[in-house]
Structure formats: structure tokens, C-alpha cells
Amino acid sequence: MSIPVVDFGAYSLSETDVTEEQLHSLVQELKTAFTQVGVVLLKNTGITEEEVDHVMDISKTFFLQPDELKQPFLRGSFTNLPNHGWVPLETERLNPRRPGDLKEAFNIVSLHPDIKWPSSDPVQEFRDVLTSFYLRCKVLSLRVLRVMALSLGLDPEVFLNAHSLIGTDKNGTTLRSLCYPPVERDKAKEGQVRCGEHSDYGSITLLFQSCEGLQVRSQSGEFINAPAIRGTVLINIADLMQRWTSDQFVSVRHRVLLPPVGDSSTRQSLAFFVHPEDDVLITCCDGANKYPPITAGDYLMERFNQSYGQN
Numbered sequence: 001m002s003i004p005v006v007d008f009g010a011y012s013l014s015e016t017d018v019t020e021e022q023l024h025s026l027v028q029e030l031k032t033a034f035t036q037v038g039v040v041l042l043k044n045t046g047i048t049e050e051e052v053d054h055v056m057d058i059s060k061t062f063f064l065q066p067d068e069l070k071q072p073f074l075r076g077s078f079t080n081l082p083n084h085g086w087v088p089l090e091t092e093r094l095n096p097r098r099p100g101d102l103k104e105a106f107n108i109v110s111l112h113p114d115i116k117w118p119s120s121d122p123v124q125e126f127r128d129v130l131t132s133f134y135l136r137c138k139v140l141s142l143r144v145l146r147v148m149a150l151s152l153g154l155d156p157e158v159f160l161n162a163h164s165l166i167g168t169d170k171n172g173t174t175l176r177s178l179c180y181p182p183v184e185r186d187k188a189k190e191g192q193v194r195c196g197e198h199s200d201y202g203s204i205t206l207l208f209q210s211c212e213g214l215q216v217r218s219q220s221g222e223f224i225n226a227p228a229i230r231g232t233v234l235i236n237i238a239d240l241m242q243r244w245t246s247d248q249f250v251s252v253r254h255r256v257l258l259p260p261v262g263d264s265s266t267r268q269s270l271a272f273f274v275h276p277e278d279d280v281l282i283t284c285c286d287g288a289n290k291y292p293p294i295t296a297g298d299y300l301m302e303r304f305n306q307s308y309g310q311n
């Protein structure tokens with residue numbers, strides 16, 4: 001298996017007039033990718049390498065600060081936003097059978113003006129840079145969701161209607177900036193990895209990577225290295241979308257292992273996890289009733305409890 005690369009230029013963020021013909025060809029390409037592989041690399045989306053670099057640079061500056069400066073933003077300390085904030089090293093297990101993941105993260109779930117942001121001298125730009133990137137990812141996601149609905153012969157608005165409150169506390173969509181620090185092999189615990197194997201929880205995920213390291217599991221069960229091509233965004237189907245489409249779109253398991261011995265580099269990535277509104281009831285879109293209806297919010301809480309060792 002290899003990950004298909006699709007040119008999204010005709011419907012990129014800077015394009016306002018996509019023709020029927022161009023849209024039709026994107027619909028076909030994304031249908032093949034999402035029904036057969038579950039993942040695609042999109043190029044020419046309108047989100048530039050420079051934008052991604054800028055978000056990664058300011059994020060790295062934040063992560064390199066001492067923990068006591070990050071502590072006030074700890075995940076779990078924001079009222080009504082259980083997933084918002086800083087996730088320290090080794091506190092999350094995306095595969096609950098492994099030790100804590102060797103990664104640090106910052107999750108942005110809501111853009112509400114009252115939320116407090118890191119703003120000390122070296123990270124004064126953090127809020128503006130991450131907010132504008134969040135909004136760019138939101139627009140791209142909505143374009144992709146439209147193409148996805150068309151590819152299943154559905155009303156083009158069907159997924160969009162369930163994603164109209166992205167960036168508010170009624171919707172779980174999250175921009176997560178991830179940082180995988182250099183690994184000291186002799187200190188790593190048995191079975192510990194950078195990011196345990198898992199599938200994502202929501203509709204789709206957009207992923208920007210600084211370098212290779214991500215592995216994606218093919219439908220036949222082997223893990224393959226995902227290329228990190230500058231200027232592209234990797235988009236994968238997540239579990240709720242698979243359920244919503246009665247398994248027509250397939251979500252993919254993926255992971256980030258430890259780097260090879262002797263490689264002491266830092267890895268960074270930016271993941272935009274797209275979710276429907278919390279109160280949207282997800283029922284199979286083809287009427288098949290293959291899975292019982294569940295609200296997007298209940299489904300998400302169930303999955304978080306597994307990753308943070310509760311339940």
C-alpha cells in the first residue's frame with residue numbers, strides 16, 4: 001500500500017471558482033483514497049510551508065520553557081473545556097496498553113475571547129499564530145467534508161451542517177501542536193513509544209509533520225512509513241466518520257515509534273482533529289443502522305477516558 005497524493009489546487013483556500021469538472025475529479029480521487037486506504041496526502045491546499053513552519057517555531061519556543069511556565073495552562077484546568085490546554089510528557093497513552101507517550105502537546109479546543117493564553121515574552125505571538133492557523137485548517141476541513149459528502153452521493157452539506165460551530169465550546173474540534181523531544185534510549189520504559197498505535201476519534205484529521213516518523217497501518221495489517229512531504233497535509237478518516245458512513249470510509253490506525261538509535265532530533269507535528277458538534281446525533285448516513293446512534297460529544301468523552309487511564 002502507498003498513500004495516494006492528490007492535488008487539491010482547484011479547490012485550494014485561495015480558489016473561489018472551482019468548476020464542476022474539477023470538483024468531480026477531486027470527488028473521485030478522494031473517494032478512492034478514503035474508501036480504500038483511509039488516508040491521503042493533499043498538495044496545493046493553500047496552507048503554505050511558511051505558515052506551518054511559523055506555527056511549529058512558536059510552539060517549540062513554548063515547549064522549551066520550564067514546566068512551571070506551562071503549568072497554568074494544564075489540560076483539565078479550563079472550565080467546560082476538558083481537552084483544552086497543555087499535555088505534559090508521558091501523560092497520555094494513545095495505546096492504553098503502553099507506558100505514557102514520549103510527547104508533549106498543546107490543545108486548542110475553543111477560540112472564545114475569555115480563554116487565557118501563554119503570553120510571556122518569547123511566546124507573545126502564540127495566540128495569534130495558533131488562532132489564525134486554526135481558522136485556516138477549519139476552512140480547509142469544510143472543503144474536504146463537502147467533497148467527501150459528494151463522493152458518497154449525499155447532500156453536499158450533510159457533513160458541513162454538523163460542523164458549523166468549530167472553534168466554540170459546543171464542538172470538540174481541536175488544533176493540537178505536538179512536540180516529540182530527543183529520546184534518551186536508556187531512559188525509555190519497556191514498550192514506550194512516541195505515540196502509541198491508535199485511530200483518531202472524530203470525523204477527519206489534518207496532519208502537518210516536520211519530518212518522518214509517522215506509520216500508518218494498511219488494511220492488510222502492516223505498518224508503512226508515511227512520507228513527510230513539505231507543503232502537503234496528510235488527511236485521515238477517523239472513527240466517528242467510519243461509523244457515520246457505515247464503514248464506507250475507513251479509519252486508519254497509526255503510530256510514531258522511537259527514532260532510530262543515534263537520532264537525537266526533535267519531531268514536531270500539528271494535528272487538526274475535526275469533530276461534529278457535541279449534540280449532533282450520529283446515525284449511519286445510508287440508513288443501514290449498522291451502529292447505534294450516539295452523540296458526537298458522548299462518543300468523544302468515551303474515547304478520552306480510555307486514553308487518560310480512567311474508566
Ligand SMILES: O=C(O)CCC(=O)C(=O)O
Pocket residue numbers: 178195200207209214254255256268269271
Ligand atoms: O505526530 C504525529 O505524526 C501523529 C500524532 C497523532 O496521531 C495524534 O496525536 O493523534
Ligand SMILES: [Fe+2]
Pocket residue numbers: 198199200254
Ligand atoms: Fe492520531
